[in-house]
Amino acid sequence: MAVTDDMVGRMQRRVALLPGNLQGALWIALAGLVMTVMTALIKTVGETIPVIQILFLRQLVMTAAMMPGILRNPRGAFATDTPYLHLLRVLLSTVAMTAGFTAMVHLPLADAVAISFSRSFFVAIFAILLLHEIVGRHRWAGIAAGFAGVIVITNPTGAQIDGYVLMALFSAGAVALVMVIVRKLAQREKLATVITYQAVGVGLILAVPTILVWVPPTPGQWALLLCIGLLSTLGQSLNFMAFRVGEATALAPVDYLRLIYSTAIGAIFFLEQPTWSTMAGALLVILGTCWGLWHERHGNRG
Structure with a gap:
């Protein structure tokens, strides 16, 4: 894991003088590119290795990354006032990753990534229902x-909805x-x-x-x-670094670069072409997300 830490450290120092x-x-x-490459590797290995096995070994690598902190302070690593929330998150993460990566193995890479963008729609709905967020017309x-x-x-x-498409949508939810x-x-x-509970819990x-x-x-x-395990750890580290220095509303649209990455990788390495319906649907999801974020960032919640 030291190699990954050194890589992140060098990159962080090079851009530290830029605006947040x-x-x-x-x-x-960069995180989007890393995670897209990871997904492509899962798609490749998933042709012969069960997705559950891939995820388990991925969690082992993530757990190894967290092990120094766990060994230094075992009680502190798992100390929490909300064990039930951690348990619920671990269960949902297990379901989401199993369904999502299974769909990615069987769907064109760009289609699977495009469908995953629908999570922004589901987040908005759940935020209203569970967090009681106030939502204006925009x-x-x-x-x-x-x-x-x-x-x-x-x-x-x-004539029939693709079962793997439904699986990908279920994962997004x-x-x-x-x-x-x-x-x-x-x-x-x-x-x-949070990361320790996820890494250890899903692995168990x-x-x-x-x-x-x-x-x-x-x-x-x-x-x-x-x-796959190393790229997953690196991708999560990069995402954390991003949201530590930048505003969520400014960064969210950048994640849609993954659609470009996945389309290119799918075309070059898997000879895939995304369906027009998936691309059109993804465009609607992206436009809807950016519309809401733009008005929220400019203080117009009406």
Whole structure:
């Protein structure tokens, strides 16, 4: 993990003199590329290795990254006043990652990434229902555009809705719930505690299923699996760095660069072309999100 820490440290020093939002935008853009490459590796390995096994080994690498802090202060690493929220987040994360990565293995990469953007629509809905956030007409317009985008993506007028598309949408909804829970945890928990519970908890849940479906990886697959864990850790670190120096409303649209990354990687390495309905739906979701964020950032919540 020292290699990853050194890489992040060098990059952080090089952009430290830039304005905060520009720093954050660079970190988000880089994190999106890192996570897209990670997803492409999961898609590659997932052709022969079960997704549950991939996720379990990914969690082992993440747990190894958190292990120095756990060993230094075991009680402090797991100290919390909200154990039930952590448990709920771990369960939802397990479901979201299993469904989402299964869909990514079977769908074109750009389609899967585009569908994942619908989480912004679900976050808005859950924030209203669970966090009682006040929503004006501009955010409602964005939510309506997001809903229309989800409808276009699922293409309900077709003869049959693709089961993997529904799985990807289900994952997006679960991720949205996780994000709402993280908002609540962030008010009272340390970041290290949140990551530790997620890394260890998901790994424990997946341990037995992994044993039942275990497929011995080849040496090349072991290397890819290690890269998946390292890239996941690096991507999460970059995202954290971004939101530590930049405003959420300024950084959120930058994440949509992942659609460009995934389209290019899918076309070059998997010979894939995203469907027009998925791209059109993703555009509606993106426009709806940016519309709401723009008016919120300019203080117009009406």
